[in-house]
Amino acid sequence: MTMSSTLNIQNLTVSLRSGLPLLRQVNLTLEPGEVRALVGESGAGKSMIGKAVLGTLPPATRVTGGQIFLRGQALVHLNAAQRRHCVAQSAALIPQDPLTALNPVRRIAPQITDPLTRIHGWSAERAQTRALELLDRVEIRDPARVMRSYPHELSGGMRQRILIAAAFAPSPPLIVADEPTTALDVTVQKQILKLIRELQKEVGTAVLFVTHDMGVVAKICQKVSVLFQGRVMEDSTTEAIFSSPTHPYTRALIAATPSYADPARSFSPVPPELIAQMKSKIAQEEIW
Template identity: 70%
Template sequence: GQRVLRSVSLSVQPGEVRALVGESGAGKTMIGKAVLGVLPTSVRVVEGDMLLEGEDLGALQPKARRNLIGARTALIPQDPLTALNPSRRIGPQMTDRLVRILGWSGERADSRIRQLLDEVQIRDPERVLKSYPHELSGGMRQRVLIAAAFAAEPRLIVADEPTTALDVTVQKQILRLIA
């Protein structure tokens, strides 16, 4: 098969922010997906190591790897509309991961989500939590995804062009929130 990426070396220490910059199609998204273990089925890692806090992700069984990645990482995707389930309200989508993967109580998850919605400057959290994705603006959906990404206090967050679909003013607000 054809190699999509070669000779990638990247290290991120706690508290650091790294930006991958390159033209469209250069492989930025593929790197993020490889780290998070969400590569398309037609793509696979053929050599090299991926360590998360010293743990070799490649040496883990698929289920153990998914559990580790699910508990310690998060993704802020490029397109919030495709990242959110259109047939489910925002509230359950935000708390599910905390309850299912981390074993939190519903009350604890709900409290954490409300705190984060406040931090990402969502003024009416009750309305947002009861809304379906299509009922929110693009900037509001992206704020929801930022809050969801930070909810479980992940060790690594991959942000895949999180402001692409937003106007310049909202882009600036979103980048400030992530920082």
């Protein structure tokens, strides 16, 4: 880690009010322009990491330890307003569900241009030009018409293209993409992934890419953090994760991905014995 890291998370612990930890001493870094996958099964804490970075943790949870540096700025002890300002300047979210992420009673245009004028201080004209340029870039036909539309007039795939355009429009140093294709049809998923990958390269944005799909990891990520019950079990390059995974859980996740396991073999979920073994190890460590 250097001061020039886009994101540096150190020993981050997030807990429920009861004290139950949801993230346990998480460490990770993201260098400028790098794409890091957060993988692990449902409930592992992938989205929680993204929310901790963006300052959108659920009210029932709080940071109980560690620090998050966004472009060198420590976030954890900022007040809510300072934090919102700092995060909005540097980071954007591509959400999981494009159907609920847009405001249903506002036209598309201000939903893309407002952040550009209010947060980034652009002129209305510059924001409008950039919005049209990005809508065209995400292969939306007739961008001017779409700008005047309401979300309900557009398909899920169209809405996700719009959210991608909005996220990349200010060329932010960091984007958190939280399972950005899981709500979409398989054919649309491929197109959306390709767009994110291309824009990420063109803009040079670092991306924290939440996914449970090791196939996606292999295609677009350089680094991988493997999560289990709020812990980073393995942190490595994508190449090393696939060629020589060190943790049995990582091996099980790879084996559970049909396209990367032997295609002739049937789908194999992570063995329940391994899950039980890991849970008991974590429980023991926490007693001590």
